[in-house]
Amino acid sequence: MELTDGRTVVVKEGAGVAAEAAGLRWLAVPKGPPVPAVLALAGARLVTEHVPPGRPSATAAAEFGRRLAALHAEGAPAFGAGPPETPVDAWIGRAPMRNVPSGPEWAPWYAEHRVTPYLRTARDSGDLTGAETALIERVCDRLPELAGPAEPPARLHGDLWSGNVLWSTDAAWVIDPAAHGGHRETDLAMLALFGCPHLDEVLAAYDDAARLAPGWRDRVALHQLFPLLVHVVLFGRGYAGQTVAAARATLDGC
Template identity: 35%
Template sequence: MVSADALLTPNVMRTIEAAVTKHLGSGWRCEDSVDLADRSSHPAALLHGGALSVFAKLIDGAGAIDQATAELSGLALIRNRSGAATPVPVGDGFVQLGERAVVLFEALAEHPPEQRTARDWEAIGRTLANLHQVRGDVYGLDQDGYFGPLHQDNRPVAANSWADFYADRRLLPWLATAVDAGHVPPDLAGRVEQIAGRLDELVGPDLGPRLLHGDAQHHNFISTADGAVVIDASPYYGHPELDLALVDYFTPVPGALFAAYTEISPIDAGFEDRRELWRLFAYLGVLTCDGASPFGRAFVRRLEAAVALYT
């Protein structure tokens, strides 16, 4: 877990308070905060003050400004092309502190994941299905994004096939980063490469490019009285099954989510057999970033089990 301590320093808080004051047109001060360490890969908190509560997230390190910009443009793309609800940015959506960026949104009155009702889960399913109704001409996107802290290359591939895009833009690049980090044994890496070479026969029906959330694990939706709100998206045009595979990537979700999804869009019967195929790149992403930690090391076993299904 990443504590919000780095976000709550006096210097950062002064900058946030100035940005919110400008956004509101009247003075605003943070009176209380709630650490969101259990729900974010960056220092994040809810900041409460007077007429407005604010969600704040600190992005640090090389590329922080790029990450903040990509997050905001990705949410705008999803909102404009699908009509899905996204949070209201505070001002420009982020403030810059040297090489760091603090992303700022107006906070939402939410039902936390542990308090979600069947209706909340259904709203997530329908929101995801509606995203997937938006069609594109090519797999990928004309702008790159981030999957957590990892740069996500969205350039289209020459063949414009999902198998080639998944291999060349997701599976093989993140296999290389996980190997370079020393967290994937050579024999296991070789078996992932074998799968990449067989994707044409493994990927199932080609539905054509559809708009994806890109990091659709269920914590990346906020449940409100008005429905589901999309957050932390990294969109591009791809195969809807990738999003569906990530929904319950970390923790199980009720069947109501998938049932509501199918009210709008069918799920191919072969998806269950392909679920782990779409998770391979995400396992490699976790191993790249966290493979030295107890949390990350557990993903070697998950990767091994997934690879065994397709080799």
């Protein structure tokens, strides 16, 4: 929308805009990826800064990797903690998501609050079979041994698929967060899920800035289980095969 003063802004309406605004503010950290400024929030309407479009480049991708590492390093009070002064009930896309602060270990929280709720919904709707559900439940049972070395809670974007990375004239911006405290590998796995431009440059620069734990590439499928299950819930059985494949890859890789 163009305002009378000549500015171009983005106007969004919906139940999740308050959580989105809180997430954008929480992600706006020094040296982190640029995020659109929140200009107004009134009821179910959010107005944000417009990001001028540009083209992806290897240079911008490397800078994005470094800035994403800086964002994650800002941390969170706990796994599952949402932005300050936000309710437990939040959103990821059009799916409900609960930000429930948990204990010091990532694996139990991820199983209980990121995999199991969507797994149950997909099973109950018939979008996952009993056998497919049992396979993913095996992943949850073995999560402590599959999770890799312990990590502190990172400040996550939380829905960092490639469509939520906007390439401007000189940088990669992030939009539409489902922000919470989580494992930093989750944001990186979501970038890989649907094909982020110049992903190798992003990951290499990230790893140079904040070394990733050994075996992180083997855990990509584990971290993709959450967004894939969300897609099954939102869009149906068309995503079931990819979700089951991620579960099998996780178990086969351990």
